[in-house]
Amino acid sequence: MHFYCERCKKEYPVAAHAYMCGCGGLFRLYQTPLDAAERPAPVTLGETETPLLPLMIDGHRFYFKMEDRQPTGSFKDRGAKRLIGMLAHLGIGRVAVDSAGNAGAAVAAYAAAAGIACRVYVPDDISPERLRQISAYGAEVVRVPNGRMNAGCVLRAELGGDYYASHIYNPLFADGIAGMAEEIYHQLGDTVPDYIFVPVGNGSLLLGLYRGFAAIGRLPRFIGVQSAQCAPVVRAFRSLPETQHRSTVAETIRVCAPARMEDILTALRRSGGTAIAVEDSEILKAARRLNHRGIYAELTAAAALAGARSFFADGMPDNYRVVIPVPGSGLKR
Numbered sequence: 393m394h395f396y397c398e399r400c401k402k403e404y405p406v407a408a409h410a411y412m413c414g415c416g417g418l419f420r421l422y423q424t425p426l427d428a429a430e431r432p433a434p435v436t437l438g439e440t441e442t443p444l445l446p447l448m449i450d451g452h453r454f455y456f457k458m459e460d461r462q463p464t465g466s467f468k469d470r471g472a473k474r475l476i477g478m479l480a481h482l483g484i485g486r487v488a489v490d491s492a493g494n495a496g497a498a499v500a501a502y503a504a505a506a507g508i509a510c511r512v513y514v515p516d517d518i519s520p521e522r523l524r525q526i527s528a529y530g531a532e533v534v535r536v537p538n539g540r541m542n543a544g545c546v547l548r549a550e551l552g553g554d555y556y557a558s559h560i561y562n563p564l565f566a567d568g569i570a571g572m573a574e575e576i577y578h579q580l581g582d583t584v585p586d587y588i589f590v591p592v593g594n595g596s597l598l599l600g601l602y603r604g605f606a607a608i609g610r611l612p613r614f615i616g617v618q619s620a621q622c623a624p625v626v627r628a629f630r631s632l633p634e635t636q637h638r639s640t641v642a643e644t645i646r647v648c649a650p651a652r653m654e655d656i657l658t659a660l661r662r663s664g665g666t667a668i669a670v671e672d673s674e675i676l677k678a679a680r681r682l683n684h685r686g687i688y689a690e691l692t693a694a695a696a697l698a699g700a701r702s703f704f705a706d707g708m709p710d711n712y713r714v715v716i717p718v719p720g721s722g723l724k725r
């Protein structure tokens with residue numbers, strides 16, 4: 393198993409401290425079927441398959457993939473488990489990651505379980521609940537002003553000898569998230585859903601699911617959903633001019649320039665999907681719908697539901713299987 397540059401194809405060992413190629417290309421993962429089968433002894437926090445919960449909303453059936461049941465409360469645990477498990481196997485002793493909250497908590501928790509020291513760079517307007525959770529796992533927290541993107545810039549400048557356990561740059565993270573596709577497939581009786589509405593920030597959920605369904609051999613149509621307040625993927629997908637990015641209630645998808653934009657656009661296009669933006673007022677309305685059905689989800693799940701409601705505004709065929717991942721728990725904010 394190794395990483396290779398998507399542009400010049402140069403190979404890098406997984407233990408290398410480079411997080412992208414000298415030529416500026418991003419890493420991809422090369423693994424043989426044997427690599428995939430013979431995984432190192434996993435670092436575990438007792439993960440289980442998460443439920444796929446069918447709910448009728450306004451006469452339409454949606455399947456909610458309840459990733460809030462993961463050990464730290466978000467789907468990022470899948471990626472952290474895979475990445476930290478491999479780093480522990482390789483004897484890496486120190487990691488750093490930048491995050492709006494979910495990835496930071498996931499990496500901090502699995503690093504704690506593996507006995508790996510962890511530093512997490514967060515934007516200084518992070519919610520107090522998210523900050524408390526990351527600190528509680530024993531990670532050193534560095535608060536950075538001027539937004540989520542800047543937290544990443546400062547981390548990369550200060551990385552030193554730490555391994556960059558990035559949920560964006562490190563391909564092992566997406567490889568871990570890919571396992572969610574397999575669960576959904578089995579939970580739907582070995583069929584691929586017709587649509588998956590995916591909230592998109594940095595794209596780690598979308599790219600993980602894309603990888604997983606590609607391995608199964610058939611793609612659902614992926615509909616990327618963003619807040620109209622910050623919708624760079626929607627604008628790029630539709631070749632619209634850039635606009636000012638503003639803050640949104642869906643704080644974990646507030647990413648104004650995703651590093652893997654090209655991969656995101658490719659995943660949406662190859663699946664026959666699209667990208668749509670929803671207003672924050674619609675996100676809050678959808679959140680109340682979920683809350684009143686007993687689901688206390690992160691607002692990104694409400695964004696995806698709002699996106700599905702607007703996409704199927706003229707009706708949705710009864711036989712469609714439409715999946716909406718619930719990326720994280722509402723308890724974090």
Ligand SMILES: [Zn+2]
Pocket residue numbers: 397398399400401402413414415416417
């Ligand atoms: Zn290169």
